[in-house]
Amino acid sequence: MSGQFVSELRKVRTTRTAPLLLLAAVAFALLGIVAVGLSATVEELAREDDQRTFFGSAATNAVFFATFVGLLVVTNEFRYGTIRPTLLFEPRRRVVLAAKLAAAALAGVLFAAVCTVVSFGFGLPLLAARDVDIALTGPHALTIVFGTLAAAALGAMMGVAVGALIRNQVGAIVVLAGYSVAFDTLLFATMPSLGRFLPAEALSALAGLPDEGLLTPGVGAAVALAWTLAFSVAAAARTDRSDV
Amino acid sequence: MPPVLSAVELTKRFGDTTAVSDLSFGLDAGTVTGFLGPNGAGKTTTMRLILGLAEPDRGRAFVFGRPYAELDRPATRVGAVLESADLHPGRTGRDHLRVLAPVAQVPTSRVEDVLRLVDLEGAADRRVKGYSLGMRQRLGLAAALLGDPELLVLDEPANGLDPEGVRWLRDFLREFAAEGRTVFVSSHLLAEVAQTVDQVVIINRGRLVVESPLEELTARLAGTIRIEAAKPDVLECALRNEGVAAERVNGALRVHGATADRIGEIALAANVALRQVVTESPSLEDVFLELTAEPPS
Numbered sequence: 441m442s443g444q445f446v447s448e449l450r451k452v453r454t455t456r457t458a459p460l461l462l463l464a465a466v467a468f469a470l471l472g473i474v475a476v477g478l479s480a481t482v483e484e485l486a487r488e489d490d491q492r493t494f495f496g497s498a499a500t501n502a503v504f505f506a507t508f509v510g511l512l513v514v515t516n517e518f519r520y521g522t523i524r525p526t527l528l529f530e531p532r533r534r535v536v537l538a539a540k541l542a543a544a545a546l547a548g549v550l551f552a553a554v555c556t557v558v559s560f561g562f563g564l565p566l567l568a569a570r571d572v573d574i575a576l577t578g579p580h581a582l583t584i585v586f587g588t589l590a591a592a593a594l595g596a597m598m599g600v601a602v603g604a605l606i607r608n609q610v611g612a613i614v615v616l617a618g619y620s621v622a623f624d625t626l627l628f629a630t631m632p633s634l635g636r637f638l639p640a641e642a643l644s645a646l647a648g649l650p651d652e653g654l655l656t657p658g659v660g661a662a663v664a665l666a667w668t669l670a671f672s673v674a675a676a677a678r679t680d681r682s683d684v
Numbered sequence: 685m686p687p688v689l690s691a692v693e694l695t696k697r698f699g700d701t702t703a704v705s706d707l708s709f710g711l712d713a714g715t716v717t718g719f720l721g722p723n724g725a726g727k728t729t730t731m732r733l734i735l736g737l738a739e740p741d742r743g744r745a746f747v748f749g750r751p752y753a754e755l756d757r758p759a760t761r762v763g764a765v766l767e768s769a770d771l772h773p774g775r776t777g778r779d780h781l782r783v784l785a786p787v788a789q790v791p792t793s794r795v796e797d798v799l800r801l802v803d804l805e806g807a808a809d810r811r812v813k814g815y816s817l818g819m820r821q822r823l824g825l826a827a828a829l830l831g832d833p834e835l836l837v838l839d840e841p842a843n844g845l846d847p848e849g850v851r852w853l854r855d856f857l858r859e860f861a862a863e864g865r866t867v868f869v870s871s872h873l874l875a876e877v878a879q880t881v882d883q884v885v886i887i888n889r890g891r892l893v894v895e896s897p898l899e900e901l902t903a904r905l906a907g908t909i910r911i912e913a914a915k916p917d918v919l920e921c922a923l924r925n926e927g928v929a930a931e932r933v934n935g936a937l938r939v940h941g942a943t944a945d946r947i948g949e950i951a952l953a954a955n956v957a958l959r960q961v962v963t964e965s966p967s968l969e970d971v972f973l974e975l976t977a978e979p980p981s
Binding site for chain 2: 442443444446447450451454455456457516520521522524525527528529530531532681683684
């Protein structure tokens with residue numbers, strides 16, 4: 441397992457895809473902080489909930505891009521046929537899947553860490569420059585930081601699982617984007633009592649976003665974990681019995 | 685000694701198409717076996733079944749007596765290349781090997797060894813998308829050799845190689861087998877393997893046509909004699925009267941199942957002058973074409 445884990449980490453590290461996605465995540469996080477930090481009124485940034493949204497906005501970017509990285513960890517292998525040498529070197533398919541899940545989770549944590557540093561690193565001086573007092577409490581700040589790390593890790597793992605289920609890269613991206621934008625968001629907007637249990641909303645809750653209707657971070661964590669496990673089990677079943 | 689690699693009644697269907705049907709054969713250690721058949725004969729599918737990449741509908745395949753998936757550290761027992769395109773175009777050649785090395789549990793220095801072996805050191809830091817087909821083949825072979833395996837399974841390895849590359853591959857495979865190791869190499873181009881293999885497994889439409897040492901196979905179809913005679917009609921008739929099969933080919937006679945001396949005696953008795961008598965030695969290609977020829981419909 442350890443050899444396969446090192447191998448999967450090297451796969452992520454040795455192409456330009458992951459660094460470019462990390463750059464994009466940082467750029468979007470920075471853009472969000474600067475845009476909101478400069479355009480919102482002082483009153484709109486004063487309350488704690490406002491600042492939880494302000495600092496937590498980077499989490500959305502981190503989770504989105506981490507999920508995308510997870511998706512590519514698997515679908516790139518099928519797109520370029522490298523799944524064959526991968527399985528020739530390690531024919532135990534569940535070991536390969538587990539290593540991919542672990543490597544993607546670590547990449548997700550890295551994405552979240554960088555985005556969170558950008559968020560607080562630029563957000564705090566921006567609020568200070570606009571004479572906005574910091575209302576964010578310590579526990580909520582910690583929830584944002586560690587919640588984002590966990591949400592990005594779980595998002596990346598879900599990306600791996602979805603990639604293993606669909607395999608076709610374009611198909612997987614279309615399904616993931618379509619699901620997130622259309623189904624998940626729409627259902628949460630129209631039926632929040634049901635929609636908050638969906639994967640993306642559970643990850644938002646875990647990351648400490650203060651949106652009304654979301655689950656608490658603890659329950660969000662449990663629901664997101666359950667989704668990750670469910671997707672992973674389905675991916676393992678698909679991986680076990682399919683020809684490559 | 686049990687075979688290094690064996691297929692037992694392997695069968696694989698894709699929908700209504702049977703790609704491999706009831707295929708059984710075995711490979712002895714230290715041999716180079718050519719796995720031959722026309723395009724679409726089922727060679728790649730058979731290799732995927734043997735290597736655990738696809739599940740047979742029926743039958744089993746064994747490598748060193750066990751299913752491939754049950755081998756411990758398989759890269760140290762078997763090196764395989766199925767498709768030269770199984771490479772990420774954005775990764776360098778060296779990184780492709782460094783990605784696989786920890787799974788094979790070999791030191792990083794082994795990456796440099798195999799790069800040197802396939803003569804890719806100079807291009808190792810270039811991204812694969814800039815590689816020629818021949819360079820991709822050699823990189824695939826380098827990956828297969830990472831674990832210093834006892835068995836090589838190669839699917840059409842000469843595709844894209846220039847003549848120098850084909851010769852290099854031929855010499856490499858012979859040296860590999862001379863060390864007591866085993867090679868299983870598929871090809872649809874017989875000239876590539878004719879000078880390399882000890883035995884052949886020929887399939888067509890997913891079915892075994894013949895499994896045989898190369899010498900026995902060519903000997904089996906040897907013994908055809910081509911004759912140019914002054915009176916071919918008279919000679920053909922005389923041969924048939926003596927129970928010797930003969931057929932007319934472009935004015936000459938092709939005779940099976942008789943020695944040149946016997947044919948000479950029959951011709952003398954029939955008072956037919958012989959202008960030319962040639963014993964034909966079939967090439968592997970002749971054998972292959974004869975064995976895989978479609979029956980007339």
